[in-house]
Structure formats: structure tokens, C-alpha cells
Amino acid sequence: xxxxxxxxxxxxxxxxxxxxxxxxxxxxxxxxxxxxxxxxxxxxxxxxxxxxxxxxxxxxxxxxxxxxxxxxxxxxxxxxxxxxxxxxxxxxxxxxxxxxxxxxxxxxxxxxxxxxxxxxxxxxxxxxxxxxxxxxxxxxxxxxxxxxxxxxxxxxxxxxxxxxxxxxxxxxxxxxxxxxxxxxxxxxxxxxxxxxxxxxxxxxxxxxxxxxxxxxxxxxxxxxxxxxxxxxxxxxxxxxxxxxxxxxxxxxxxxxxxxxxxxxxxxxxxxxxxxxxxxxxxxxxxxxxxxxxxxxxxxxxxxxxxxxxxxxxxxxxxxxxxxxxxxxxxxxxxxxxxxxxxxxxxxxxxxxxxxxxxxxxx
Ligand code: SF4
Ligand code: SF4
Numbered sequence: 001x002x003x004x005x006x007x008x009x010x011x012x013x014x015x016x017x018x019x020x021x022x023x024x025x026x027x028x029x030x031x032x033x034x035x036x037x038x039x040x041x042x043x044x045x046x047x048x049x050x051x052x053x054x055x056x057x058x059x060x061x062x063x064x065x066x067x068x069x070x071x072x073x074x075x076x077x078x079x080x081x082x083x084x085x086x087x088x089x090x091x092x093x094x095x096x097x098x099x100x101x102x103x104x105x106x107x108x109x110x111x112x113x114x115x116x117x118x119x120x121x122x123x124x125x126x127x128x129x130x131x132x133x134x135x136x137x138x139x140x141x142x143x144x145x146x147x148x149x150x151x152x153x154x155x156x157x158x159x160x161x162x163x164x165x166x167x168x169x170x171x172x173x174x175x176x177x178x179x180x181x182x183x184x185x186x187x188x189x190x191x192x193x194x195x196x197x198x199x200x201x202x203x204x205x206x207x208x209x210x211x212x213x214x215x216x217x218x219x220x221x222x223x224x225x226x227x228x229x230x231x232x233x234x235x236x237x238x239x240x241x242x243x244x245x246x247x248x249x250x251x252x253x254x255x256x257x258x259x260x261x262x263x264x265x266x267x268x269x270x271x272x273x274x275x276x277x278x279x280x281x282x283x284x285x286x287x288x289x290x291x292x293x294x295x296x297x298x299x300x301x302x303x304x305x306x307x308x309x310x311x312x313x314x315x316x317x318x319x320x321x322x323x324x325x326x327x328x329x330x331x332x333x334x335x336x337x338x339x340x341x342x343x344x345x346x347x348x349x350x351x352x353x354x355x356x357x358x359x360x361x362x
Contacts, residue, residue: 002084003051004238005042007035009069010061011243011256015090017126019152019178021296022061022256029066030243035073038241043080051237053082059251064093071098074105085109088148090126091133099137106141113138114148115171117162121155135171146174146212153181156190160197167202167211175213177314179296188313195321203328214325218353220288221319228273229288234295234304235270252295265298278307285356286319316357323353 009030013022042054058070064087074085091113094102102111115133116125123129138145147166151159159175166173177183202210220229230236235249248254253265268275276294281287292311294304327350334343 001051001237002053002055003042003046004055004057004233005038006057006059006238006240006251007038008060008240008242008251008254008256009035009058009063010066012065013060013062013090014065014093015062015126015128017090017150018154019125019150019181021180021252021299024256024259025061028243030069032069032072034243034245035069036076038245039073039077039080039083043083053084056083056085058085058087061256062090062093063087064089064098067093067098070109071101074109078105078108086112088112088114090114090128091135091138092128094134094137099134103141110142110145111138112145112148114150115166116149116151116155117158118165121158121162124154125150125152139171144172146172149173149175150178151175152178153183153187156187156194159191160194160201163198163211164201167209173211173213175211176291177311179293179308179311180300181310183310183314185313188317191314192317192321195318199321199325199328203325203332214322216322218289218319218323218326218349221286221353222349223288227288228277229290230273230276231291232294235268250295252293252299257295258299264302265304268304276305278305280309281307284312285353286316289319290315319353320357323350323357326350327354 007030011022011024011026011028013020013025039056042056046054060066063070070085070087077083077085085108087109089111102109113133113135115130115135116122119130135147149163149166155162163173163175198211199214202214207215223229232238232250234252238250240248240250240254242248242254242256246254249265249270251257278292281290284290290307290311292307297306297308298304300306300308327347330343330347330350334347339347
């Protein structure tokens with residue numbers, strides 16, 4: 001496993017997306033000196049018994065507002081072994097000059113881009129056009145790229161059209177619900193309709209053309225129920241540096257997102273799993289797949305463990321449709337007279353999920 005280090009290299013962004021949780025943007029940028037100190041420190045202190053390398057992720061704001069830093073850092077750091085860079089960008093600030101540079105260094109730095117769907121959705125959520133992003137160029141150079149698609153309340157009713165459009169044009173997606181939205185049961189019904197449309201569309205497609213979220217493992221739901229599941233690496237094997245070199249568990253705890261005076265999180269022991277346990281969720285069937293955002297929990301309630309229950313119906317609807325899709329996939333391919341043990345086990349598991357969730361949002 002590679003250690004993940006995130007560098008917030010810019011507090012500035014050229015967009016103003018409707019779901020953006022970065023409320024304290026400014027023109028501040030990370031300097032080359034600060035970046036060099038962070039990277040040198042990480043290389044020198046890497047625990048080689050735990051990690052087999054380092055991955056540095058450049059984020060913002062919009063990291064391309066500090067392209068000169070990306071360029072200087074990568075050209076300086078290429079001499080080190082076992083390190084790699086990623087940039088997580090909204091994709092709208094590419095130009096001839098930086099595209100030429102990225103192509104030259106593409107083995108050393110990967111470009112991860114977010115795009116929310118068809119043009120009307122991109123405009124609703126982000127105020128820009130899909131044509132502002134060179135997605136053909138990105139897919140050509142980083143063929144494993146998955147486009148991060150954020151679903152807002154406003155874009156929910158066009159979610160299926162957006163995802164199908166991107167996937168059918170060869171662009172792999174990574175959809176996720178916007179955190180902080182006031183999701184409710186009515187939204188869950190719409191989400192269910194959208195997911196039905198998506199699953200019907202992809203059921204007859206070859207496996208390599210099916211969006212990866214529909215094929216994700218559901219096995220964690222069958223782990224021991226007293227196990228405390230953590231939905232992300234915040235404060236654990238990942239670390240985030242702000243523009244001045246200060247360290248945060250993830251961007252959600254940084255001054256880009258929360259007021260500097262709100263620093264009670266410094267008293268939380270992020271290595272203690274019990275800090276992430278919400279007692280109200282102890283009987284929830286999907287708790288081992290719940291994608292709660294601990295940073296957002298903290299922002300909202302002052303604790304990392306108090307999960308945002310407005311997400312529950314949305315998460316349950318999603319898992320119901322994933323299980324239903326996987327059940328149909330298995331039934332389409334299983335040898336009914338001589339099923340394998342694995343197929344029987346998988347079928348039992350998806351049936352248990354469907355019975356437990358008994359989707360009321362269809
Ligand atoms: S591109 Fe990212 S940082 Fe910029 S406004 Fe949108 S969500 Fe926020
Ligand atoms: S879905 Fe809701 S009840 Fe279940 S674990 Fe997540 S926040 Fe808790």
C-alpha cells in the first residue's frame with residue numbers, strides 16, 4: 001500500500017459549484033519551498049514496513065490555479081523513487097501549455113477530473129460546460145481515469161441520463177451524492193427511479209462496460225456486526241497539508257472548510273476506532289457500507305461520529321439497487337442445474353440484502 005499525502009496547493013477556484021463545502025476560499029497559494037519541505041519530510045520519514053511508496057495528491061480550490069508549483073515540484077521530484085503524483089481538478093483550466101507539459105509527465109502524474117454529467121447538469125451544478133473540459137484528451141492519456149460525478153438535489157432527476165451518456169461514450173464514472181444536501185424520502189424515491197433506469201440499461205452490457213459502482217462488493221455487510229467500520233482514511237493512512245504546511249486529517253478539517261477557531265477536532269484520537277462509532281447506527285443493516293463523511297459530521301455537529309441521517313434513505317436505496325442488479329446478473333449467467341458454491345453464496349447474500357432493505361422507494 002502507498003501512503004496517501006494530500007497537498008492543498010491553492011485556496012482559489014475559478015468555479016462556484018452549488019455543493020462546494022469550501023466556504024473560505026482566497027487567493028492563497030502553496031509555495032515551492034513549502035511543497036519541497038513536505039515531500040522531503042514524507043520521503044525521509046516513510047515507514048517502509050507499512051508502505052511501499054508515496055502518493056501525493058494535489059488539490060484545491062482548483063489546483064491548476066497553481067500550475068507553476070505543480071510543474072516545479074514534479075520536475076524537481078522525478079529523481080526520487082517510489083513516489084507518484086495525482087492532480088484532482090475540475091478540468092476547466094487546461095490550455096495548450098499545461099496540456100503539453102502534462103502529456104510529457106503523464107507517467108509521473110495522473111489527472112483525475114470531475115464532471116457531473118450532460119451539459120445542462122454541468123451548468124446547473126458547476127456553472128460551466130462539459131465542452132470546457134478536454135475529456136477526450138484526458139481519457140486518451142490516462143485511460144484508467146474515472147470521472148468523479150457529484151449528484152446534487154438539482155441534478156438528481158437527470159442522474160441516469162448523465163451517467164448513461166458518459167459511460168456509453170467510454171468515460172468511466174465514479175458517482176457520489178453531494179454531502180450536506182437536505183436529502184429526504186422524496187429524493188430517495190427519485191434516486192430509486194434513476195437507479196432502476198441505470199440498472200436496466202446496463203444489465204445486457206458486457207461486464208467491462210458496466211459502471212464499477214454496480215459491481216462493488218457487498219461482502220462487508222456480512223462482516224461481524226461488532227466490527228467498527230470506517231468509511232474513509234481520514235486521520236489514518238492519509239494526511240493532508242494545507243498551503244502553509246499545517247497538517248489536517250483531511251481537507252474537511254482545514255481552514256478552507258471550517259473556521260480556524262473551530263479546532264476541537266485536535267482533541268480527537270483518530271486512531272481510536274470507537275471515536276467513529278455512532279450508537280444510533282448499531283442496528284443498521286448497511287452500517288458497514290455507509291459512506292458517511294466524518295469531516296462533514298464534525299462541521300455539522302462538532303463530533304465525527306454523529307452521522308448525517310438525512311443520507312440514510314439514499315444510501316439504503318443505492319445498496320438495494322446494487323444488490324438487485326447483482327442478483328439479476330447472477331441469475332442470467334448461473335448454471336441452474338449445476339450452480340457453483342460461490343454463485344449460491346452470492347445469490348443468498350443478495351437475497352438477504354433485498355429482504356432486509358425491502359425497498360419502499362420504488
Ligand atoms: S471545482 Fe471544487 S473547489 Fe471549485 S467550486 Fe467546485 S467543488 Fe468547490
Ligand atoms: S445509513 Fe444511516 S443509520 Fe445506517 S449507518 Fe449510515 S447514518 Fe447510520
